[in-house]
Amino acid sequence: MIRFLTILFLSGCFLRIFAVEKPDIIENRVSFGHKVIGKRTPDAIIIHSVYNASGGNEYDIPLIINQFKKYNVSAHYLIDRNGLIYRLVADMNVAYHAGKSSLPDGSTNLNSRSIGIELVTNLQDSISSAQTQTLTQLVKYLQSVYTVKFILRHSDIAPGRKTDPWNFNWKGFLVGLKSVDE
Ligand SMILES: [Zn+2]
16 A cells, blocks of 8 residues: 555656646737748747837837737747737747847748747836746746757847847756756
C-alpha cells in the first residue's frame, strides 16, 4: 500500500512538473492583417506592445483592433492590461506583425515563421504583472507545442526602426520562463 501511494505521489509530482497548463484564450479572430496558410511550424515568438493612438481609451481592445484593421496588420495574440489573452489569428496562419525584420542568424521574412504577441501598454505605463504572468503562461504553452528557437522583442528584430515592447522587464520575463513553478 505504501509503495502504491509512493508511486501515486511521485507520478503526481511528475505530472505537475511536466504538464504545461493551457492558458485561457478568448477567441476574437480578425479578417485582416494575416494570410491564411492552414499549416506551418513556427519556430520564433516575437513580443510587441501596442496602444490605441487614434483617440479615446488607449487600452480599449476594440479600438486597438480597429487600429490594426486600418493598417492591415495583426498579431496572433493580444494581452490586455488585466492579462486576458485574445487570439486574433490562428497559429497556423501568417500574421503581419514583424514588418521589415531579421534574426540574429541573418534570416528575414520573420512573419512566415513566427508567432506575434502584443502586450497592451502606452509609452508611460509598465507592463502589468498580470500581463507578464499570462504572457509567461502563453509562451510556455507555445514552447510545449512547437520547437521554439527564438523568443525575441520586436526591437531585437527591427533595431533602429522599432522600440517595443516598452517598459517591460525583459530579463525578468526570461528568468520566469525558465522556472518550473509560477
Ligand atoms: Zn511591434
